[in-house]
Every structure is written in structure tokens, then in C-alpha cells.
Amino acid sequence: MLSYDNAVAVNGQTPASPTNISGARTAVPTTSPKVTRVPVPAVSGTSDVHGQAMNGVQTNGQVAPVEHHIWLVTGPAGCGKSTVAKYLAVSLNLPYIEGDEYHPKANVEKMSNGIPLTDADRWDWLTLLREESLRLINAGHAGVVLTCSALKKKYRDVIRVAPYFVPNLHLHFIYLSAPEEVLLRRVAARPNHFMPPSMVASQLSILEPPSEQxxxxxxxxxxxxxxxxxxxxxxxxxxxxxxxxx
Ligand SMILES: Nc1ncnc2c1ncn2[C@@H]1O[C@H](COP(=O)(O)OP(=O)(O)OP(=O)(O)O)[C@@H](O)[C@H]1O
Ligand SMILES: O=C(O)[C@H](O)[C@@H](O)[C@H](O)[C@H](O)CO
Structure with a gap:
């Protein structure tokens, strides 16, 4: 079931919610979450040196509205989400959220032991990633680059709620596709990662590749x-x- 337990700050204000009242959080990052912004020159015209608003005075003297973007790099284990997301974050001078670092410890333990996650295991994690993206944008960033496997349409739909909370926010998925043998090869060759190659098949068995709709x-x-x-x-x-x- 979708959960709206965790309140999202809108324009700096946090709405009242069961979470605010109890002060409880249902999911917390397992390690220090990686929210990095690499200080390199921005791609011309996309953001200022602080990686903030992409607005500016247009030639007609009018100030263009600030457009915010969430770039969600998605796909099954080993497709290259982290690699591509880091590249985009550096190129666009935006903060990068590594979705894997927001899984609760129990999820990482399951995956490390070759046990696929269930829908229930993923709900709070997905909501947390949406919240963290909104938090950074509300804090003044023009956008964020986020990795999240988002294997099913209903998972992507959880993130699709984000633009309701911020004016001029646009959500885009960047879906990385590769056949099983390529994923297997890449996961097997990757050192020091909790995800065993045996999990690739289960990722593909539930994968709903994005449709044309x-x-x-x-x-x-x-x-x-x-x-x-x-x-x-x-x-x-x-x-x-x-x-x-x-
Ligand atoms: N196009 C590519 N060609 C060759 N190797 C690649 C390519 N993309 C990624 N890799 C390599 O494949 C491995 C998996 O990439 P990466 O960790 O970015 O995937 P991921 O989707 O983030 O995986 P996971 O979700 O399991 O963490 C890494 O060792 C990476 O260097
Ligand atoms: O939804 C899931 O099953 C998980 O997010 C996985 O996709 C892993 O976190 C990731 O791929 C690490 O290898």
C-alpha cells in the first residue's frame, strides 16, 4: 500500500502528518547517504555556479520561470545507473542521490543473501527517495540526479507524485536497458558490492520495462x-x- 506517512516540506513549510506528530521515520539510510554535488563548471546555460536556479533574464527583458528537474536513472541491477548518474550529476552540476544508500539495513541484508525484495520492502524506500529529492530542491537546488531501480510501473508512480509538491518541477526517468547476459557479466565483475549475480534473474522477472504511454x-x-x-x-x-x- 502506498504510504504518505512522511511529510514533505513544501516551500519550506512541513505539513502536519502522523510523522510530524510522532516524530518517527519509517525508513532511514543504512549508511551515510550520498548526496554529493561536485564543484565543476556547469554545462552552459543549465545552472549557475551554485547549481541553483536555471532562470535568467531573457533577451526580451522578462525573467524566465525557474524549471526544476528530477533525473531518475533507472533499470535493473548492473545496468549502469550509478555510473551514468554520477556522470550526469557532474556534467549538470547537480546533487546526486544514490538510491542504494537509502535502503534500510534489512533490505540490504536480504539482497546480500540472495533474497529478492518484495513490494512491501520497497514502499518506504521509494517514498524516502521522493522526499529526499524534494528536500534538496526545496533547499535551493535546481534539480537532482537520483538512482533507483524502479522496476515496476507502480514504483515509478510513487516518484511521479513529486511534481505535485513544487511548482515547475519536472520528473524524467532515464531507463537503461540491457539483456540478461550483459547485466550478469557486469554484476559478476563488480568488486565489493552487496548484490550477488544470482539476483539478476529475479530483477528481470519482475521488471516492467516502461511502456510508450x-x-x-x-x-x-x-x-x-x-x-x-x-x-x-x-x-x-x-x-x-x-x-x-x-
Ligand atoms: N556501458 C557500460 N559498459 C561497460 N561497463 C559498464 C557500463 N556501464 C556500467 N558498467 C560497469 O558495470 C558495473 C555496474 O555498473 P553500475 O554499478 O553503475 O550499475 P548499477 O545499475 O548502479 O548497479 P546496481 O543497481 O546493482 O548498484 C560497474 O562495474 C560499471 O563500471
Ligand atoms: O529494487 C530492488 O530490487 C533494489 O533496488 C535493487 O535493484 C538493488 O538495490 C540494486 O540493483 C543494487 O544492486
Whole structure:
């Protein structure tokens, strides 16, 4: 069941909710969550040096509205979410939220032991990722880059609620697709990661690849070398931002 237990700050104000009253949080990051913003030059015209508002005075003297974006890099284990998300975050000078670091300890333990998560295991985690994205945007960032497997449509729909909370907020999924053998090879070759290769099959068994009706999804074939994947991802992001601005 969807949970709205955790209140989201809207324009700096936190609405009353059962969570505010009890002070309890249902899910907390297992480790120090990775919310990083790498101080490199922004891609021209996308953000200022603080990675903040992408507005500015247009040639007609009018101030353009601030457009906010959540770039959610999605797909099954090993598809390259973290790699691509870090690249986008650096290129766009935006904070990066590593979804895996927000799983409760029990989820990580399950996955480490080769036990797939259930819907119930994922609900609070998904809500937490949505909240954390909104928190950073409400704190003044123009946008965020977020990784989250979001394997089913109903998981993506949990995040799709985000734009209700912030004016001019746009959510985009960047879905990385690769066949099982490629995922297996990449997961098996990756050192020091909690996810065993045996979990790839279960990820694919529940995966609902985004349909054409999910018009907020950019799909990218990631069987190609990483440089090509990153270049395509950035190009599609920049073109999407242009479209939104027009
Ligand atoms: N296009 C690519 N070509 C070759 N190797 C890649 C490519 N993309 C990612 N990799 C490598 O595959 C491995 C998995 O990538 P990464 O950790 O980014 O995936 P992920 O989707 O974040 O995985 P998980 O969700 O399981 O954490 C890494 O070792 C990474 O360097
Ligand atoms: O929904 C899930 O089953 C999980 O989020 C997984 O996708 C892992 O966290 C990730 O892939 C790590 O390897």
C-alpha cells in the first residue's frame, strides 16, 4: 500500500502528518547517504555556479520561470545507473542521490543473501527517495540526479507524485536497458558490492520495462561502451531541458 506517512516540506513549510506528530521515520539510510554535488563548471546555460536556479533574464527583458528537474536513472541491477548518474550529476552540476544508500539495513541484508525484495520492502524506500529529492530542491537546488531501480510501473508512480509538491518541477526517468547476459557479466565483475549475480534473474522477472504511454521516460540501450552511453544520456537530458524551457 502506498504510504504518505512522511511529510514533505513544501516551500519550506512541513505539513502536519502522523510523522510530524510522532516524530518517527519509517525508513532511514543504512549508511551515510550520498548526496554529493561536485564543484565543476556547469554545462552552459543549465545552472549557475551554485547549481541553483536555471532562470535568467531573457533577451526580451522578462525573467524566465525557474524549471526544476528530477533525473531518475533507472533499470535493473548492473545496468549502469550509478555510473551514468554520477556522470550526469557532474556534467549538470547537480546533487546526486544514490538510491542504494537509502535502503534500510534489512533490505540490504536480504539482497546480500540472495533474497529478492518484495513490494512491501520497497514502499518506504521509494517514498524516502521522493522526499529526499524534494528536500534538496526545496533547499535551493535546481534539480537532482537520483538512482533507483524502479522496476515496476507502480514504483515509478510513487516518484511521479513529486511534481505535485513544487511548482515547475519536472520528473524524467532515464531507463537503461540491457539483456540478461550483459547485466550478469557486469554484476559478476563488480568488486565489493552487496548484490550477488544470482539476483539478476529475479530483477528481470519482475521488471516492467516502461511502456510508450510512460512519456516521461528516456530509454537508452546500454550495451554500448560507457562513453557512448554517457554522451547519449547527457544529450537527451539537455534536449529535454530545452524542450521544457520553450
Ligand atoms: N556501458 C557500460 N559498459 C561497460 N561497463 C559498464 C557500463 N556501464 C556500467 N558498467 C560497469 O558495470 C558495473 C555496474 O555498473 P553500475 O554499478 O553503475 O550499475 P548499477 O545499475 O548502479 O548497479 P546496481 O543497481 O546493482 O548498484 C560497474 O562495474 C560499471 O563500471
Ligand atoms: O529494487 C530492488 O530490487 C533494489 O533496488 C535493487 O535493484 C538493488 O538495490 C540494486 O540493483 C543494487 O544492486
Amino acid at each position: 510512460e512519456v516521461d521516460v528516456i530509454s537508452i540501450d546500454v550495451t554500448r561502451p560507457i562513453e557512448q552511453v554517457e554522451a547519449e544520456a547527457l544529450d537527451r537530458v539537455l534536449r529535454t531541458m530545452d524542450r521544457v524551457r520553450q
